[in-house]
Amino acid sequence: MSKKFKITICSGTACYVMGGAQLMMLEDLIPAEFRDQVEIVGSNCLQACRDSSNGQPPFVRINDYLMESASIARIVDYLRKH
Amino acid sequence: MTFINNAAIIKRQLMVRLARMMFAGTLGTQIDHIPLQQAPRESQSVRCCIHHDRAVLRYRLKALLGFAIENETTEDEIRSLASYVTEAEQKGDSRFGDQILTVIDEACSACVRANYRVTNACRGCVARQCIMNCPKQAIHIENGRAVIDEKICISCGICAKACPYHSIIFQPIPCEEACPVNAITQDERGKEKIDETKCIHCGRCLQACPFGAIMERSEMFDILRAVLNPAKTTVAMVAPAIVGQFNTDLGKVVTALKKLGFDHVVEVAYGADLTAAREAGEFVERVEHGSTCMTSSCCPAYVEAVNKHIAGIKPMVSDTPSPMQLTGDWVGQQWPGARRVFIGPCVAKRAEARASRNVENVLTFEELGSILVAANIDVMECETSSPDQAASSTGRRFAIAGGVAAAVITAAAEKGVKAEEKLFNGLDKKAFATLKSLDKIIKNTTFIEVMTCEGGCMHGPGVISNPVVARRFLEKMLKDQQ
Numbered sequence: 001m002s003k004k005f006k007i008t009i010c011s012g013t014a015c016y017v018m019g020g021a022q023l024m025m026l027e028d029l030i031p032a033e034f035r036d037q038v039e040i041v042g043s044n045c046l047q048a049c050r051d052s053s054n055g056q057p058p059f060v061r062i063n064d065y066l067m068e069s070a071s072i073a074r075i076v077d078y079l080r081k082h
Numbered sequence: 083m084t085f086i087n088n089a090a091i092i093k094r095q096l097m098v099r100l101a102r103m104m105f106a107g108t109l110g111t112q113i114d115h116i117p118l119q120q121a122p123r124e125s126q127s128v129r130c131c132i133h134h135d136r137a138v139l140r141y142r143l144k145a146l147l148g149f150a151i152e153n154e155t156t157e158d159e160i161r162s163l164a165s166y167v168t169e170a171e172q173k174g175d176s177r178f179g180d181q182i183l184t185v186i187d188e189a190c191s192a193c194v195r196a197n198y199r200v201t202n203a204c205r206g207c208v209a210r211q212c213i214m215n216c217p218k219q220a221i222h223i224e225n226g227r228a229v230i231d232e233k234i235c236i237s238c239g240i241c242a243k244a245c246p247y248h249s250i251i252f253q254p255i256p257c258e259e260a261c262p263v264n265a266i267t268q269d270e271r272g273k274e275k276i277d278e279t280k281c282i283h284c285g286r287c288l289q290a291c292p293f294g295a296i297m298e299r300s301e302m303f304d305i306l307r308a309v310l311n312p313a314k315t316t317v318a319m320v321a322p323a324i325v326g327q328f329n330t331d332l333g334k335v336v337t338a339l340k341k342l343g344f345d346h347v348v349e350v351a352y353g354a355d356l357t358a359a360r361e362a363g364e365f366v367e368r369v370e371h372g373s374t375c376m377t378s379s380c381c382p383a384y385v386e387a388v389n390k391h392i393a394g395i396k397p398m399v400s401d402t403p404s405p406m407q408l409t410g411d412w413v414g415q416q417w418p419g420a421r422r423v424f425i426g427p428c429v430a431k432r433a434e435a436r437a438s439r440n441v442e443n444v445l446t447f448e449e450l451g452s453i454l455v456a457a458n459i460d461v462m463e464c465e466t467s468s469p470d471q472a473a474s475s476t477g478r479r480f481a482i483a484g485g486v487a488a489a490v491i492t493a494a495a496e497k498g499v500k501a502e503e504k505l506f507n508g509l510d511k512k513a514f515a516t517l518k519s520l521d522k523i524i525k526n527t528t529f530i531e532v533m534t535c536e537g538g539c540m541h542g543p544g545v546i547s548n549p550v551v552a553r554r555f556l557e558k559m560l561k562d563q564q
Binding site for chain 2: 011012013014016017018019021022024025028042044045071
């Protein structure tokens with residue numbers, strides 16, 4: 001069965017150094033209510049940093065949505081609203 | 083849980099901008115644009131206005147070029163950053179002075195001295211236990227609410243305990259609270275100053291300050307100059323804690339370092355193997371001569387703490403050189419005249435390196451990461467390659483608390499000396515008190531490991547990865563190695 005959200009965390013060096021390292025804790029820290037709804041995958045560079053109009057790293061893709069300046073709190077907030 | 087810290091991110095963004103200009107060869111002409119690029123005209127300011135933000139960014143860049151802010155004169159305020167680049171170039175390879183950390187007084191918010199503050203939860207009650215019980219009469223009522231006079235308050239905390247509404251809170255001065263040796267204190271303007279005679283360079287103040295007012299005097303300018311110069315041989319000596327710093331295997335980091343321009347990459351964990359063997363030999367010898375205990379010596383902040391604060395236990399500290407020293411010595415024999423750069427998580431290693439003939443420079447993981455971003459080198463996409471000198475799992479375990487003790491005790495047992503283990507996992511005030519009276523506490527043959535950072539080097543101030551994540555990588559690597 002496919003999950004409601006597929007969260008792809010960019011682990012490219014630019015994202016990782018600019019705060020993405022903390023996102024690796026998402027699996028440990030995500031509230032229990034979402035645990036069954038999300039599939040969390042790490043990824044090589046999503047190339048989002050190549051285009052400055054995408055905003056600032058770290059980047060995360062949630063289904064089709066590209067989140068800039070991602071943090072665990074912002075990801076959880078997004079899940080709550082969708 | 084650790085949180086994303088905007089002050090740290092700004093610092094890294096500046097490192098990237100500075101390194102990018104060095105790669106492009108435009109630093110000398112363009113560096114004065116960096117504060118404007120980082121805080122452009124239309125952006126929202128963090129401090130009172132963008133001009134203050136830019137002034138602070140300017141000081142950060144000075145620290146990144148290796149200068150100490152404390153040495154600035156009034157005249158220097160109108161100097162261009164470009165002139166500092168020229169000065170840093172002229173300085174050449176000669177070493178900086180002793181000061182490792184620098185306080186940007188312009189960034190320091192001069193935190194309120196009194197640690198107790200009345201919040202707006204105060205209801206101006208009739209009981210007024212805060213006023214009635216204050217031993218210094220430091221509290222009065224203003225507009226129906228209690229107010230503490232900061233100049234009189236002695237931070238005893240009685241008011242906070244007395245308030246039935248819990249409306250009085252404890253608010254520390256973060257850098258002072260973090261410092262285990264009271265080396266950072268306020269001057270008459272409320273700005274923080276570091277006392278070099280007390281500082282052990284653990285780097286906790288730098289992590290603690292919410293204004294990012296404390297910076298390391300970076301060596302990235304010198305290091306990049308050497309790395310970019312094809313005539314110079316440069317050797318990257320990566321600390322055991324490198325594992326997991328880029329969310330990938332060590333092999334990819336090795337390739338990334340070579341792409342960056344380092345000629346050779348050596349694991350300091352190799353030196354840790356040597357340290358473990360030598361330290362075990364030293365321990366056995368000491369035990370045979372009647373000693374009951376010996377402490378580790380690889381954590382430079384701990385060694386500095388002994389020298390500056392608990393000199394009485396100095397005879398118990400191992401004389402074996404640290405893994406960085408032994409690795410540097412080996413590298414020096416292997417590639418004579420090469421520039422040896424220790425890459426690690428540690429601030430105190432800068433001080434150790436400055437006093438050493440075995441290492442020329444120190445770079446933190448955070449600095450390395452920013453430089454790789456500037457060079458557009460993606461570690462995840464690098465191929466895997468082997469370091470020029472690899473290590474065993476014993477040396478690699480030095481990255482986490484307990485690794486040193488396990489190595490020494492195992493090696494000593496092989497030589498017929500059975501010892502107990504005592505671990506000081508994090509150097510705080512309590513640990514200091516215990517260390518001071520070691521001889522009274524330790525009865526049996528014991529090897530003592532002291533790590534200034536709780537959890538070990540992977541929790542150091544210069545790391546990128548969350549230590550929980552990094553540790554998983556290390557454990558996987560050690561498992562695969564078996």
